Amino acid sequence: MRLTLRIWRQHGPDEPGVMTTYEVDGISEDMSFLEMLDHLNEELILGGDEPVAFDHDCREGICGACGMVINGQAHGPERTTTCQLHMRHFTDGDTIDIEPWRASAFPVIKDLVVDRSAFDRIVGSGGFISAPTGSAPEAHATPVPKAVADLAFENAECIGCGACVAACPNGSAMLFTSAKVVHLNVLPQGGPERESRVLDMIDTMDAEGFGGCTNTGECATACPKGIPLHSIATMNREYLRATIKGGQRRNS
Amino acid sequence: MALATRTERSPSLIGSVWRSTVGKKTIMAVSGALMLGYLIAHLAGNLKVFFGADDFNGYAHWLRTIGAPILHHGWFLWLVRPVLLAAVVLHGITAYQLSRRDRAARPHKYVHQRQRQSYATRTMRWGGVILTLFIVWHILDLTTLTVNERAEEGHPYENLVASFNTWYGNTIYITAMVAVGLHVRHGLWSAAQTLGMNSARSDRALKATANGLALVMTCGFISIPVSVMLGLVD
Amino acid sequence: MADATSHATAADPTSDTASDAASGVPPTDNAAPGVIAGSRASSALSGGAAAAGDYAAYSVGVPLVDTKAPKGPIEERWKTRRFEAKLVNPANRRKYTVIVVGTGLAGGAAGATLAEQGYHVVQFCYQDSPRRAHSIAAQGGINAAKNYRNDGDSIRRLFYDTVKGGDFRARESNVHRLAETSVEIIDQCVAQGVPFAREYGGLLDTRSFGGVQVSRTFYARGQTGQQLLLGAYQALSKEIAAGHVEMHPRTEMLDLIVIDGRARGIVARDLITGRVSTYLADAVVLASGGYGNVFYLSTNAKNSNATAIWRAHRKGAYFANPCFTQIHPTCIPRSGDHQSKLTLMSESLRNDGRIWVPKAKDDNRPPAQIPEDERDYYLERIYPAFGNLVPRDIASRAAKNVCDEGRGVGPGGQGVYLDFADAIGRLGRKAVEEKYGNLFEMYERITAENPYEVPMRIYPAIHYTMGGLWVDYDLQTTVPGLFAVGEANFSDHGANRLGASALMQGLADGYFVLPATINDYLARHPHEEVAQDHPAVHEAVTAVTDRLYALLSNNGDRTPDSFHRELGELLWDECGMARTETGLRKALERIPSLREEFWRRIKVPGSGEELNQSLEKANRISDYLELAELMCLDALHRKESCGGHFREESQTDGGEALRLDESFSYAAAWEYTGAGSAPVLHREALNFEYVHPTQRSYA
Incomplete structure (x- = not known):
């Protein structure tokens, strides 16, 4: 499937951030949300851009490292962690907004990475x-x-x-x-x-x-x-x- | 070698409560509960309006004689008023302080906004402001009679009917009573949660009680201006 | 910082130092470039042919002897060792600094316990919080010889089961100590508030686990690792808040500082600011976990890595039994090339599920349309006695075999069915749901297939690494003052780990063993200051920064992940479930050229002075590219099959692993001699006084 991603990009803690739009193609519905971002990042690296920074580790929903606000919902539309969210919950042509956790006690470090x-x-x-x-x-x-x-x-x-x-x-x-x-x-x-x-x-x-x-x-x-x-x-x-x-x- | 040891004094109860968000919420819950109790009694009294002027005025007179002969005429009301005032002020101050804190804790809004909380939850703050303004109006209208059309001391029934014969009197009152309903609907459950009286088992019953009470109060209070408008009470 | 010249030279295979490039040496780690380059050049020339030949031409060094394990009856050894260990006066302990790298079960427990004892602990983890270490993902449980069931369990039996389960490649003394300690672990965890499963009477519940006849596994639903880790994390958090532990989250160890032959500190990079700093101490403890991620796809966390142990290995710590890797038979198969990691499904599913594949090759019909007589329940057919419950390694290899025959199912034919239709028919759907509901849910979330209606698809995946840094009975590596605990060391599981024993070992090392043995080392080495500008410190920092600079400045055309995937695939094919001499030689030939290509074509965007996840990855992969070579060599040299290491050349007539005790009853500890140059093998002979080696049979 083909998707439009609008992702919060912020270079550092004290720098202003902005929603940036990316188009990704060739997304399989079996991919996890983070694998979709991996796919984007591979393209960004080869294109000479900086990949999107996000926290993740176990990718099986137990370490608690991952987390982003997807279309205004923490961890996205399913009741699970972001790493266990799969792309089959989205449809071809969707626009997806991805933002970091927002709280003054969780300052943004970079892109989608916050300090917890x-x-x-x-x-x-x-x-x-x-x-x-x-x-x-x-x-x-x-x-x-x-x-x-x-x-x-x-x-x-x-x-x-x-x-x-x-x-x-x-x-x-x-x-x-x-x-x-x-x-x-x-x-x-x-x-x-x-x-x-x-x-x-x-x-x-x-x-x-x-x-x-x-x-x-x-x-x-x-x-x-x-x-x-x-x-x-x-x-x-x-x-x-x-x-x-x-x-x-x-x-x- | 034995050394005399002394347990350190813990910080004062009031200071400790006032400093913490949970403590402030407790103050809101207790003051809210006081006001809710008062409102229920107030509603019961108000509904006497349906039994005619004599009953209603008699009831108003009786309020001033509670506690006699030990309390002088009207003293009971003067004992209640500071308590209510304190409840309103504390409820307002803590609400204001907590709101400011809450806004500071989420300085950057999400770009992608979506509504999730219930209507009653979202309107707590504005509802609170509306109710504060209403209380001022209500006292000026029916206690001090400053803005009342009729303003005849000792005749609350007539003053009430006079107030509800004006379009603005009705609008203000009905709006405020809807706000009361919404405020109670979330506030009662929320107070129970804050005071630790909620649990998995009691949650549904508590929500049902809050909804029911909110409905009864709004309908009960609104029934009076509506009856005046319809001419059932005059 | 590396100068541009040396970098350019190494990247250019036509230059004079072509041998460097050919063996894939990172261009900037040459402390004395002339000497190392020279020695490599000569070995490459002497070999004459492929680089693999050179690397495989390892030499044999002096045998290793564990000098710390006391003699005498096995039940008395740990008591004796603890009594003989020197102690540090409590008042003096705060003068000693101990570095702990990693905050999993072993590291978290060690950090908290050392701090409680009064030492000054400086601890590191790459995650944003110590609570996220990958121990958290362990599902099944933790073994302990409590014998609460009165079913004949004992310390002796747990000891026996573990030695046998490890296929007689573990040290008896260590394993017995592990079994003794297991009892205390449960007490400790309960006191910390770990919410183990309980019975209605309020006492702890236990269950039995693969290949054992007693019920000795304590558990907290399917999240035992999480609960045990949170217990250790909470104890550690208390010490952090009290100022006894100086915690550095999001900080990754990149090198070990060795001064006068002793470990005296580490070089670490703050992953947020990119700052490379040195931390000095009286002793260093590595609790950085295993190296399963060398395979790219594994059940490890994405960022679990081997950098800390590999850097320590390069600084003199011997690496033991790197080819002992464990493959778990019941993982969810990969769904495509995008797959970034594999998810384990609890082994308990094999209690009720039946494993099968179609009898015919390339049978693409949906499972429901394959009639009963065209299905091959191959485990039940080959192993009638144990059926679907054969040990992990056997179940895994059997799955690989049927898939290699072209009978695998699902995308790419890399999967077999695990069918619950019979169980649902026999027990009813409700009973199955009660037992496995959460697992079925997880499976459905990932695959979008309902396992109540369609058989599950499973495939083996890399899960745990028994190999690791060689340690003596005190858990000290061959570098004095450098200790390794948990999965990072090699000592307790031999060639195969039993289910629910990883958590036991991590906590035993962290709470009880290391805190007792490190005392002895510290007491014998009174604190001495090390100057921050000591040449060894400077050298370590320069090596780290040069290497990062080399990665950042290369600006090639391949991403870090593309190399990692390629290396992983190669290892999975040649050094995975079944290994052959030809395959391993092939891998040994390919790895150096892949390493060379890595240093020539790697592309890392961004700078080093910020959070740069590509740089972190690339740096870890550069270590995998060296470690992979040692794994293959170890697998090649161990011509026997044992536990998780299966050499096709060494099997019984029935196709089972055939151990060659006469030639290989030893732990292989490898000494580093330079990237791509043949290591030195030091053998530690294993003696079995209490458990007599026997051949396993499950037919």
Whole structure:
């Protein structure tokens, strides 16, 4: 098939960007979206142009590296990651708009590549259970009800791609942060740090310049892993509980 | 060697809530819930208009005698008013601050725009502004009677009918009540979410409640000017 | 920076240094151009004929002996080693800097643990976040000898299964330590909040995995790797936030700094700014993963690469058993020339799916129109006892054979059917959906075919590399102070890795083994400053920048990917599932000329002072072009078949892999002598005191 691509090209972080139009031909419907971009890039290189920069790695939907806004939708029209989106969801002659994640907490580095290190700092501020190597008790010492383990897993599935932030009209990181808070706070092992975790992570989330939640639900719709919107409610509850209890912050 | 250790004092509750986005949302949710509770009572009272002038005026008089004899005439209303005022002001300030923050968090809009959120979600901010302006108008119209056509103190029924006999009175009121409905529709569910009262199981029930309540409130409030216009209430 | 003259010279095959160009030597890595060029020229002349002959004329060096593994009963060795290791006083640890390259299971776990112990850790990953390392993609599970099922499992049995599964090409001491450590790993991960699957009673669930008779695989749905990696990542993030780990994401190691014979740092490039910097340390740990991407198409992440280990190899670390690569039988076949990577489907599908191809060649009918008696369920036919459940290597080779006969299905005839019709008929669609629903969904997403109605198509793909840097019992390479952990080393899986053992090894190395052994090295080498302007530092930086400059300034007419695809195809054909002397010699002949063509025709747009993904690719491919040659040589020299290495010349009457223990019961560690010049083979003899080697049979 033949497609018209309008892609955000931005040479560097402090340079202005612009939507640039490219025509590509010979696209197979079996190609993944990223393979379509590979195809474009091969042509650009041979034509003496610079290829379009985009993040990608595992290409099987689990590392969370890839992500672009396709026709205004984070990761495009299917509920999956960009690398698992296939060209059969487009038709010959389509015009496709491709833009980077947009949020002030995710500055553009180049073209479609953005800096998501704010997520790492949120996790670093409390998204862990302190269990230094060697200190662990026998694994069966604390049974965990299956329902609790399943709930933790459902939230631990987050791949940190940032689609929630990209889709949210406020550039909010509530879904990402809540997924980690819920994963760890519901497990008995996460109990001792339950209050400090949620307080510290929300502090960091705010300090990184993400917007607040207005409960539009766009994040959960865009999430390729189906992290549910009520994880945000659970995090809010954890936050209120910790605040009312006068929970300590690790980072105070 | 033993050293005396002391747990560090945590930052004050209010400061900690005020500084965080989640805390501010909590303030919005609590103040919103207060106002919603007030509105429900207000609607119940307003509907007395359908029982005639005596009932309605009697009800208005009774409001001033609540708490007697321990409270003097009208004191109850004066106790409620600062609470409501605080709720409105806090709701407004936090909404304004959060909106500014939200806009700053998405400084660069997408070139390819598409609408996805529900109408009620998108109109929260403008709806809030409309409602603030309406509250001012509403107080000037029916509390202080500054802009009321009839402006007869002690006769709220007559003042109300007078207001709804003007085209602008009706337009302003009906527009505002539609805004109330939309605001409640998203706001109630949103407040529950913010206060952590939502879960996978309660989500549908909560949305249905919010929709139902919004519909009841809008219809209930609007039924009064409509009845005045139709001559059912005069 | 390289001067334009030397670059032009090397690129011109008619010049005096034609031998350089012919052997595909990157034009700018000559620390002492005269000497190296001279030695190569002479070897090329002495060979007289094709370059392949020269490279294959390797010499044999002194045998390697693992001096660190204690003697005595195997159960006591790890305890003994830990007790005998010298320790560093906790107060002194922060004076020591340890570099860790990579943040996968092994690297993430090592970085976090070393920081917890008090060392100053400087860690690198090429991804934008440590959480994205490719360990995240592991699906199946992690083995541990917990014996929670009371089904007869034990450390001894896990040890036995792993040695046997590795086709008797792994070190007994290492494997036993791995089995001992497996138990602690589960405890550690549970304490970190890894949400393993649980039963209704709240205890951990396990399942059994390929070729094993006990249920010892712990899992978190189909995302065990992700959950274990996030556990390590979270522990690492905590140490980063605490300032104990200095994390450099989007930074790629491009060379090793060796001073006075010891690893003292690395040269790395910031992928965003393009800045090439040096980082100095008391020890360097490579946790950069395997080299499966040398084949271009593999189940590895697109950017997984061999540069860190290959650069270390060039600086003196021996590379062991490079030909031991694992091919996974159940991957989604390629759909066309655009294919950029392959996706694995869990091996568990073979429990219920039946594998077949049409009996006739070039049968293009849709599968539903092929009647039962015209189908060949070839695994059930050839291996009646094990049927569709034969080990990975056997299933893979059988698929290749039927496709080579022209009976393959799908585009290009590179696929076989994995049919669930019988299972659906027997168990009902609902039961099949419950078991494999998510896999079927993934298959349909990629291929747009509904596997409930049309049989799946599968084909083998490169999945894991057992070979890697040679390490001793302490996980130290032949360069003192340079350690290799996880898939980057060679030590524990022999010639074939069992399912669910990669995660176990990565975490064992990272959490428990390396942190214990590196202590000993650091305690014996008190901290000494290295000057940033030390000649060795300068030399390493110059080599890196010259090479990048050579790539950027060449302005040829072929893209990096075009070379990578060509190399991958060559390796897949000649050094893939089945290898022959003729094929390997052919590859050894072709690789140097491809390398020469690479340096002559490569085109890399953009500059080096920015994010330049083409430059990253080209640089990695330049290393693959050297590594590929060593793989083929290793495969050529190992005239036996074992595990993942199948030499057609060495098979039983039944067509199975035939090991030649008398000649090849050793690990082959190769010493680098220059690009394109014959390496030196150092053999490490393998002794089996506890598990007696036997021939595998699955018929």
